[in-house]
Amino acid sequence: MKHAIATTDARAGTTSLPAADIARTARKASFAIKSLPGNARDLALDIIYDALAASKDEILVANARDMSAAQELVAEGKLSQSLVKRLDLSRAGKYEDMLQGIRDVRGLEDPVGKVTLATKLDDGLTLHRYTTPIGTLLIIFEARPEVIANISALAIKSGNAAILKGGKESTHSFAAIAAVITAALKSTAIPPGAIQLVQSREAVKDLLDQDVYIDLVIPRGGNDLVRYIKENTKIPVMGHADGLCATYLHADADVDTAVAVVVDGKTDYPAACNATETLIVHAGVLGTVLPAVVAALQAKGVSVRCDAASLATLSAVSEGALSAAGKAILQAATEEDFKTEFLDLVIAVKTVGTLQEAVAHINAHGSGHTDGIVARSEAAAEEFCRMVDSAGVYWNASTRFADGYRYGFGTEVGISTNKVHARGPVGLEGLMIYKYVVRGGGHTAAMYGGGGRKFVHERIEG
Amino acid sequence: MKHAIATTDARAGTTSLPAADIARTARKASFAIKSLPGNARDLALDIIYDALAASKDEILVANARDMSAAQELVAEGKLSQSLVKRLDLSRAGKYEDMLQGIRDVRGLEDPVGKVTLATKLDDGLTLHRYTTPIGTLLIIFEARPEVIANISALAIKSGNAAILKGGKESTHSFAAIAAVITAALKSTAIPPGAIQLVQSREAVKDLLDQDVYIDLVIPRGGNDLVRYIKENTKIPVMGHADGLCATYLHADADVDTAVAVVVDGKTDYPAACNATETLIVHAGVLGTVLPAVVAALQAKGVSVRCDAASLATLSAVSEGALSAAGKAILQAATEEDFKTEFLDLVIAVKTVGTLQEAVAHINAHGSGHTDGIVARSEAAAEEFCRMVDSAGVYWNASTRFADGYRYGFGTEVGISTNKVHARGPVGLEGLMIYKYVVRGGGHTAAMYGGGGRKFVHERIEG
Incomplete structure (x- = not known):
């Protein structure tokens, strides 16, 4: 003792x-x-x-x-x-x-x-x-x-x-x-x-x-x-050890939805485990949707760390899409940034060529907590939700919804990234x-083996 | 490597x-x-x-x-x-x-x-x-x-x-x-x-x-x-590490039910984890129900290891209740016998004064696998089933029913004595x-905090 x-x-x-x-x-x-x-x-x-x-x-x-x-x-x-x-x-x-x-x-x-x-x-x-x-x-x-x-x-x-x-x-x-x-x-x-x-x-x-x-x-x-x-x-x-959540902007993402979902995911409560830490962007919308998202993030004080492709595109867009001041404060992302739960006003931007690449990035780098897609296409969203192996997969909604109260569980005992027992917000x-309760009348297993009786296995009223 | x-x-x-x-x-x-x-x-x-x-x-x-x-x-x-x-x-x-x-x-x-x-x-x-x-x-x-x-x-x-x-x-x-x-x-x-x-x-x-x-x-x-x-x-x-299953004969146990359930639990397949290893007997039926159970077990070649009270009573019952030969081969149980998964034609007999004592014995000595009661009283049986903290609790049925096939699961991946994820026969x-899927239209958490919107949390058709 x-x-x-x-x-x-x-x-x-x-x-x-x-x-x-x-x-x-x-x-x-x-x-x-x-x-x-x-x-x-x-x-x-x-x-x-x-x-x-x-x-x-x-x-x-x-x-x-x-x-x-x-x-x-x-x-x-x-x-x-x-x-x-x-x-x-x-x-x-x-x-x-x-x-x-x-x-x-x-x-x-x-x-x-x-x-x-x-x-x-x-x-x-x-x-x-x-x-x-x-x-x-x-x-x-x-x-x-x-x-x-x-x-x-x-x-x-x-x-x-x-x-x-x-x-x-x-x-x-x-x-x-x-x-x-x-x-x-x-x-x-x-x-x-x-x-x-x-x-x-x-x-x-x-x-x-x-x-x-x-x-x-x-x-x-x-x-x-x-x-x-x-x-x-x-x-x-x-x-859960980490809450490394990503939001993916698909090739057909609506710009207003993207801005709303990413800004909320990142800034609503940056210290929370369900805050968005990684922004994955389809190459096709680097010059169209991403600048507005970055401008909105910067307006909230978020440091944006970009991979090479997104940095190059953002640096080249017109002044109307992203201001010179905004471009000047963009940072280059390191590989480590894509494995980091910042819990702060920092976001890492990763460019992908396909939805499958976005899924693979999340399944390899994420923590299986909550990951979302912004897309107009239901088929793309459903494929994303099916293929991403996380406790929560979201279509056009902020990762911040991952919470027992918001899910209607009253409150939560925590959020689980386990693959057994309970996953996601746990209420x-x-x-x-x-426990199983068996009620019989002297029944024996031998009746059913050599004894010749058969189980009926009928669902009954509880 | x-x-x-x-x-x-x-x-x-x-x-x-x-x-x-x-x-x-x-x-x-x-x-x-x-x-x-x-x-x-x-x-x-x-x-x-x-x-x-x-x-x-x-x-x-x-x-x-x-x-x-x-x-x-x-x-x-x-x-x-x-x-x-x-x-x-x-x-x-x-x-x-x-x-x-x-x-x-x-x-x-x-x-x-x-x-x-x-x-x-x-x-x-x-x-x-x-x-x-x-x-x-x-x-x-x-x-x-x-x-x-x-x-x-x-x-x-x-x-x-x-x-x-x-x-x-x-x-x-x-x-x-x-x-x-x-x-x-x-x-x-x-x-x-x-x-x-x-x-x-x-x-x-x-x-x-x-x-x-x-x-x-x-x-x-x-x-x-x-x-x-x-x-x-x-x-x-x-x-499950152990399958240390007990069957308890309550004060009002029916003798034929007791014989059927205990003999099957012990002898149907003694090497199985759901075989009965411990027989707990209410003091009130030591001289009435137990002798018939012991005689039936002995007829199947089971060695019966008795605590002091059951040994004394069995030794004193009339020749009609248990033969002299049967009495002669009774053994004295050690404390270790009540913690042992025999997986063989051996059973340990424990005497208790009350149902609560039987429950306490099981919760202290058992492995939380499957434990049964033989009783006429439904109230006693329900109390037993509620209080025994095991994956399976049985009333007037052999512990051998603890099996995925018998439960109607098709076959089983094993029997779990865990308290999380899956318990009992696992199919x-x-x-x-x-996984949780959230589908929205650009919804943000901020709409519900400062934004004044309220969650409706209505159950809907899947």
């Missing part, structure tokens, strides 16, 4: 028990929370909502402490401005969005116990498949203190136990929100230990060893965090698994 | 390319196979079926060579009889079952491109979720040479590329089946490299490193194989993931 001193800081609402105890407690609680009726879980969400709404001021004070510490690190060059932006709970509407996220989750259909398959195997022998909570989740996140509320809500609604570990940048915000949630849960039916909030950095490595008790790890943070976790655990990991469904 | 000599043995149908080349080729082929129409994939299954049917004699000759080598190892104590049984393709009906499995898979609904969610986000902006193949699978199996046909069929039907690695015990069977399948695929639309058959033992470790190209590993074999794989790869693993659905 690596942590000799096991204490729970009741005031802060976080636990500093040894990892094995935290995980064992969570697993035990998971059996209890999965048996609670839906209305008990919903009531707990109401109580958390009210408590967080009532504690807004003190939580924002704590958040301001994190923000000023972060700004110092930015000044020292130790933290990026994009991380600071994620940390800020005081931005207009952000706290209310966090609260609304809880209410949205509460309003969703109860995901537990839904029948997803019902088969008559034979007379008096049935098979049903019911959705069940996965069990015990470990969620590790960096900045974004509002995640604690989102994740707690999703875990409770879905009947899972969850262990949450926040990042050091959000220490004070995390402690303040944890204190409110932990206190609120005491007056609910949620069993103690079902939601545990861990603040010790050292605990992470030990928690990643608890594959006997923990069923799924969900990292929410940068590439380094996700890679570290994938390399240090046998527990399944759900998440409640991604926190569920299922 | 660890394997300097890269060759393909065309005669044997297996490849000995370096692991990275195998994996890269498979990934490339995965893009092509996922775009094939369903009828092209079905036609390929017909061609494989015909080729395997025509080659039965030569494949059984190869299998006989594996069997005689295995029998020598059994004689030397280096291989268990249960593994030999899994190896044997000549058992009555087994080859035909293998062929029928291909036809059953072919007859299933095409799993690719099904709409599982369709939402109107706003006017002119829609979200659809379509099922897609996962991509590239690595399947590693030990004995059971028929798995190669099952898995190839499932991979082709589901539009996935697959790399298959057989065990050393089935070397000749594997090579013979691989040669037939590889030759047959040449006359189909399945792209070269979509199904690759690997026989080199050294290749496994290198293949497990190819997490860039391989999306899912499916081990089919013993505990040691599964654990080795889980500890040596960052690729998600789907499978086609477990080899699928999905």
Whole structure:
């Protein structure tokens, strides 16, 4: 046991028990929370909502402490401005969005116990498949203190136990929100230990060893965090390392649509994983559609890094298509730019000769997150959507739509680029698994082998 | 590159390319196979079926060579009889079952491109979720040479590329089946490299490193194989290490039902992962139901290892309930017996005072595979099924029903005790993931934030 001193800081609402105890407690609680009726879980969400709404001021004070510490690190060059932006709970509407996220989750259909398959195997022998909570989740996140509320809500609604570990940048915000949630849960039916909030950095490595008790790890943070976790655990990991999203302007792209979609994809929230990082352009529209897109991006302060073909064409277009000032600030792209998640007001421009080349570029360089095409031709768009191997493929829409709230999932536990279990924005469904129930009357397998009986395998009403 | 000599043995149908080349080729082929129409994939299954049917004699000759080598190892104590049984393709009906499995898979609904969610986000902006193949699978199996046909069929039907690695015990069977399948695929639309058959033992470790190209590993074999794989790869693993299944006789269990279910669960195919290994008995029926069950088990040659309470009661029952000879061969169980997957004609008997105790025993000792209750009371059965955290929970039915064919999935890629992605017998659905497609008309996220538009999130027809 690596942590000799096991204490729970009741005031802060976080636990500093040894990892094995935290995980064992969570697993035990998971059996209890999965048996609670839906209305008990919903009531707990109401109580958390009210408590967080009532504690807004003190939580924002704590958040301001994190923000000023972060700004110092930015000044020292130790933290990026994009991380600071994620940390800020005081931005207009952000706290209310966090609260609304809880209410949205509460309003969703109860995901537990839904029948997803019902088969008559034979007379008096049935098979049903019911959705069940996965069990015990470990969620590790960096900045974004509002995640604690989102994740707690999703875990409770879905009947899972969850262990949450926040990042050091959000220490004070995390402690303040944890204190409110932990206190609120005491007056609910949620069993103690079902939601545990861990603040010790050292605990992470030990928690990643608890594959006997923990069923799924969900990292929410940068590439380094996700890679570290994938390399240090046998527990399944759900998440995305990169969000290297591309938008492709096809040969028949409409210029207004291209401008709208690319400018939004790049500038709506550059620090987000669903921001457009690469602009792929069909050679046929380098001189027609691209200049307007570049001019619009530059007007929003975006640095444009061009491959040779796009740079040559843009440099040669008329002053009416792109100003001399705009041409002067164009940059040459390096190969590295096409593998980089800038998370900033920078975009890389790649020229292709065909749609297939655009698809191949995305499948080779992208991160399988979200990639779009701007095209008039439905056939071209459908081919793009079929061939691009990403969680989200978009036609004439900004990559920024890749989000659980926008998809109608209430809120999200993260965005997954996994190829198993859950892909894309993950809401409640991604926190569920299922079990099979067979009900018989003394039926044996031998009846069907040598016994001569045949299975009927008829779909029945659940 | 660890394997300097890269060759393909065309005669044997297996490849000995370096692991990275195998994996890269498979990934490339995965893009092509996922775009094939369903009828092209079905036609390929017909061609494989015909080729395997025509080659039965030569494949059984190869299998006989594996069997005689295995029998020598059994004689030397280096291989268990249960593994030999899994190896044997000549058992009555087994080859035909293998062929029928291909036809059953072919007859299933095409799993690719099904709409599982369709939402109107706003006017002119829609979200659809379509099922897609996962991509590239690595399947590693030990004995059971028929798995190669099952898995190839499932991979082709589901539009996935697959790399298959057989065990050393089935070397000749594997090579013979691989040669037939590889030759047959040449006359189909399945792209070269979509199904690759690997026989080199050294290749496994290198293949497990190819997490860039391989999306899912499916081990089919013993505990040691599964654990080795889980500890040596960052690729998600789907499978089960143990099949430690229990059947619980509740206080109101019907004696005939108990006898039928337990005898079948234990003796129908003791080497299978869904065989019953532990018999849990309510104290109230130790002297009434248990003796008949034990007598029936003993009549089938099963060794019965009893905990203290069941041993005492059985020893004291009348000669009519259990013969003196039966009593004489009862054994005392050790704690280890309740954690052991015997895969043989051995069963451990555990006494409990309550249903809750039975549930706790299963959740603590079982492997989350399949566990059943024999009870008259529906309320008791439903509580058991709700509280036992296993992939399959059964009421008055043999644990042997845990099987993809019996569930109506055609055949199975394995049985999963994972808590994510797929659980229980895994058929086609477990080899699928999905992608989201958003279709818009130049929509931007900014329209919904500051722009004042609202999402409608209406379910629509797919």
